[in-house]
Amino acid sequence: MGQRLLDEIKKDTKSAMMKRRIITHFIYNGDATITDLSKDMDLSIPTITKLVDEMCEEGYVDDNGKLETNGGRHPNLYGLNPDACYFLGVEVEKKYLSFCVVNFKGEIVDYKTRIPFKRENTVECLDKMCDEIMSYIGSLPYKKEKYLNVCVALHGRVNPSTGCSYGTFNFAQTPISEMITDRIGMNACVDNDSRTTAYGEYMMHSVKCPKNVIFINLSWGLGMGIIIDGKLYNGMSGFAGEFGHNFGYDNQQICHCGKKGCIETEVSCSALYRKFIERLKNGESSVILKEKSIENIELDDIFDAVDREDVLAIELVEEIGQKLGRHIGGLINIFNPEQVIIGGELSRVGDYLLHPVISAIRKHTLNMMYRDSDIVLSELKDKANAVGAALLSRSNLFVI
Template sequence: MDIPSVVQSVSDFWFETSSAGVALKNKARKRNIINYLDAHEETTIPDLALALNLSVPKATSLVGELIATGLIKDYGKVESTGGRPASVYGLVADSCFFLGIDVKEYAVNIGLLDFRKNLVQVDMNVPYQLQNTKESLDGLMLIIQHFIDQAPVRSESILSACINLGGRINTRTGYSFSFFHFTEEPLTDYAERKLGIRVFLENDTRAMSYGEFSKGIVKNEKNVLFVNIDYGIGLGILIDGKAYYGKSGFSGEFGHIPIFDNEILCHCGKKGCFETEASGRALLRLFKERAEQGSTSSVISNLDELPRLRLTDIIEGAQNEDMLCIELLAEIGSKVGKGIALLINIFNPELVVLGGPLIQTGDYLFLPVKGAVNKYSLSLVNNDTQLCLSQLGEKAGLIGGCLIARDYLLAGR
C-alpha cells in the first residue's frame, strides 16, 4: 500500500461514521486493540485475545485489518516456552500525528507527536501576543498553519490538534469563555474550518498538568496537584488517577479564590483574588511600584522601560542575581506557598508539582514557597505531601496538548 493510501485508510478509520451493526462493533473492538497496545506497547495475538475477551481467530482477523490500515504492524517473533514463536504486534509510530499548541501571553509553543508518543518536532517561543480580538485569533491560526506546512510529515497524517488557552474552557463543547468568544460558534469548530483537522480545546494549566501527569515527574501517585505560576496562577487536579474537571470543566480556578482583603482589581473583574498578590502579574506590579519608589535594578536602565517590562525580564534578572527581583520573588513565593498550604489542607495530596515560567528562578521561588507551606499547612497532612518542580518545564503544555489531541481521538470523542 502506498503512502497516500495508508494516510487515507488511517483517516477513514478515525473519522468514518457510517458503520452500523457488526461493522460498528468491529470498529469498537479495533479501538480497544489500539488502546490496549497504547497501554502495553507490544503484545501477541493470544495475549490480546485473552485480555479483550476475543477468540484467537477474531483477534487475528481484526489485527490483520488494522495492519492493512497502517496503524499497527508485526514487529517480529518472540521466544515461546512451548510451540512456535509468536509474532509481536505494536503501533506504527509514523502512521499518524498530533499537534499540541500552548498559547502564552507573548508566545506560542507548538509540538508534533507521533502515534507512539514521541515528539517529532517542537517550536518554542514563536512570537505572538494573546489578545481577545479577531486579529489575534487569526494570527494564531496562521502560526499553526505555518507549523503544519513546515512539518516533516504529510499534512494529511496530522489527525488532530489541541489548543491550550488560559481562563474558562469547556472542553466538551469546545467553547472558550475568556478568549475568542465572539459568536455562538464553538472555537473548536472555527479552528477546524481554518486548519482542516479535528481540534480540541483545553485550559492551559490542565494541559500542562496532563503532560506532567502522563510524561513528567508523576509516576505511581494517584492524588496530585499541579500549580501553574505564570502571569496568573492555575491549578490542575488529579484524583484517584483521573484528571478532575468539575461539572462544566471549570475546576482549578485557584487564582480567583478571594483570599486577600485588598482593592486590587483582578482581570476577572473582582477584587481580592489570590492572583492579585500571588502571580506573575502581581510580581510585575510590585516591581514597577518599587522602581517608581526609587529601588534600582539591572533589569531596567530608566523608568521609561517599565511599560514594556515582561515576566521573562524578571526571570532573567533573578537568574543574574538582581537583588530586587530576588526579594520580590521571595514575597510572591511566600504568598503562593500560603495558598498551596490551603490546598494541601483540603486535598491531602501525595504530590504538589510547581510548574510555569516562574519555576525557572529555581530556589529563589521554591524555598519561600516551601517555607510557607511548612508554616501554614497542618503537620499531619503536610507530612504525606511531597513538593517538587515540574520535570517537563516549559514543554509541559505542548506535550500535554499533544497527548490530549491523541488520547481524545483514541477515546472516540
C-alpha cells in the first residue's frame, strides 16, 4: 500500500494535488469532518466527499465513525490510516545513533536510543550507519516496502533541498541523501539536527503549539531551529539557524568552524566541558574527582555532578545560562516569537540552566516583547531529534 499511496499522491493531476492538501490538513490538524475539510480547502462538500471516499477506498484514509455532537446530524470523522505506511528518523550523534519510527498518523510506534556508534567523516562510517539502519528496520514487524522515507539528522550545515551535507559525510560530490538511498534501497533525505529537533518539539507539543517558535539546540555546539507561521524556515541555501557561529566574544578561542570568538565557544556543552577541565587543572575541586581522574571525565559526569549539587558544575552551567539568555534576548528583539524552546544535551540540567537564561532575557529584551515570549525547556528531551526526523520524513513527502 505504501508505494501505491506515494505513486498516487505524486501524480501531476489536480486530484492528486487536492489529496495532498487533505493529507496536509490531517497531518497538522488531526481528524476532521467533510465540513472541516471543505472550509479549510475552500472546496465544495461534494468535491471533498468524492476525494475522501476515493482515499478511503485506496486504504490510506479511515472513516472513524460518527462524531458526537449536541443535537442534529452526527457527521463522520475521517483521518489518516495509521498502518498505511511508516517513516524512519535517524539521529547521528558523536558517539551513538538513535532511531524513531512513526506511522502515517504521526504516532510513535518504536524508538531505540544510544546505539554505540562513532561519527566520522568517512565512507566506512556511512556504511556502518546504513548497516545499523537496515538492522533496525529488520528487527521490526513492518515490511520494508511500507517505509516511504528515511530522514537522517546531521549536525552542521545541511541543505535539505539538494540533499548535501557540508559537515558530516561531506567527502563526495554525490549528495549524501542519494548515497544513503543507494545503500539502504529506500528513499532518504537529510536535514540539520537543530531543525529536525525543532520540528519534533513543534509537532509533538502536549498542547497546541504556537505558530512562531525559536528552538535553541544547546549541545556540543549551538544551533537553532526557526518555525515561522507553522513552517520550518530553511533560508536560501538551507543553512538558516547557525546561531552559534555569530561573533560573540573576544576570547581568542578557536571554534570548530575555524573562526575565533563564536558564541558557541562560550555557550555550548563543549564550552562547559573545556572550562570544567581547565578549572580542575587549576586546582579547583569537584565531587567527580573522588571517583575519576581528570583525564577520564566525560560530559555526562558533569551533568551528574550538577544533579549532586557540585558547586563548580553549577557555577559553570549558570554562567552559560546567563550568556545564552543575553543572546536569546537579541533573537526575541528580532523575531518576536511566541515561544522559545531550549533543548539539546545541556537542557538536561533543567532549572539550573533555565533560571539564569530567563533572568538574562529580562535584562536584555524589550519589556513588551519579553512578555509575549514563553521561555520553556524541551518536552521531548533526548527523543526530540529522532522523533522530529521521523515526522519530517513524512512531511517532506506530503505537506504542501
